[in-house]
Amino acid sequence: MVGPPGTGKTLLAKGVATECGTTFFNISSAALTSKWHGESEKLVRILFEMARFYAPSTIFIDEIDSICSKRGSGSEHEASRRVKSELLTQMDGVAGCSGEDTSNIVMVLAATNFPWDLDEALRRRLEKRIYIPLPTxxxxxxxxxxxxxxxxxxxxxxxxxxxxxxxxxxxxxxxxxxxxxxxxxxxxxxxxxxxxxxxxxxxxxxxxxxxxxxxxxxxxxxxxSVSKDDLKRYEEWMQEFGSV
Missing domain, CATH: 1.10.8.60 (Helicase, Ruva Protein; domain 3)
Incomplete structure (x- = not known):
């Protein structure tokens, strides 16, 4: 879910979990980071293992741009790159859980105010990119x-x-x-x-x-809190990468 801050993206995610009757994992970037070497990747792996165990479940990652920004920049830390790689691997693992048996479904939801900062590989895995606009x-x-x-x-x-x-x-x-x-x-x-x-x-x-x-x-x-220039930037990004 993409959109300006304050439009209720987090609340919508909770509503989805309630309507679907799934186990809801509300995850922030802080919950998946650790100062210990290799611990962050382990936390990501455990999260998805728990989601599979309690399936059908929904993993909601708020402010996902803070942990999955574009890779390859000079300022990117090695530990950050490993966390992104583990997250992408785990998301590939749940992609095949959507067969006929709905009890095994693990759905990944994410929200961001800065979609242009997302890693391209993550953007590909998040198949539906929905714009949450300002209220009418x-x-x-x-x-x-x-x-x-x-x-x-x-x-x-x-x-x-x-x-x-x-x-x-x-x-x-x-x-x-x-x-x-x-x-x-x-x-x-x-x-x-x-x-x-x-x-x-x-x-x-x-x-x-x-x-x-x-x-x-x-x-x-x-x-x-949202300028016209910000809204224009969201609309341009959705025209290029958005989906229905």
Whole structure:
């Protein structure tokens, strides 16, 4: 899965494992690295052996570009090259597990924000390369509803209008906007007060509804985390290497 940061690639991977009813191995690059000679390759081998033992299973490797960047560069360490080689070998080993007996399936999922840094051999083994874009207007509205389900809202709040103003924001950016907007009324109420005065404020005065103005103020404070140039680079990479 390829896409800008904050678009929910990790969450989608967990959803796949839940829907498929498979054993889920959530692996980061740190979990597969060790300072001891030969230990990292051993960890990769053990991971795939466990996945086969508990099959059907799903191995999800987050930020895979950090352990499988392009080989052959002058700055590449020998230990890093061995880990990549072992990972590629193990992935070749699970490629043949997709026969008629579905109980033996081991599926490898990966996510990256930098697909152009991936090793070519790994890119070949990851047969499906799917772009996870920024949320649409409808998606942004649904994300607002999810983030605000426990937040009291004023009658003037129009979530469709808020979603329209958040074009270009990622899911993580929208979460930050909601969090900031929910705190606006609280900040106004305690502005200029001492800690002792804040303690004396009744609870109902601290939990005021969030207004449309609060969302507009929060939007000014929370900027987009993904630029147009970044989006263009993802689209160009997907045109060349993407798959449906």
């Amino acid at each position: 207007a409808e998606g942004r509205q649904q994300l607002l509803k999810i983030n605000l389900k426990e937040v009291p809202l004023s009658s003037d709040v129009d979530l469709a209008a808020v979603a329209g103003r958040l074009d270009g924001y990622s899911g993580a950016d929208i979460t930050n906007v909601c969090r900031d907007a929910a705190m606006m009324s609280f900040r106004r109420r305690i502005k200029g007060l001492s800690p002792d005065e804040i303690k004396q404020i009744p609870k109902e005065e601290l939990n005021l509804p969030t207004s449309m103005e609060d969302f507009m103020e929060a939007k000014k404070k929370v900027n987009k």
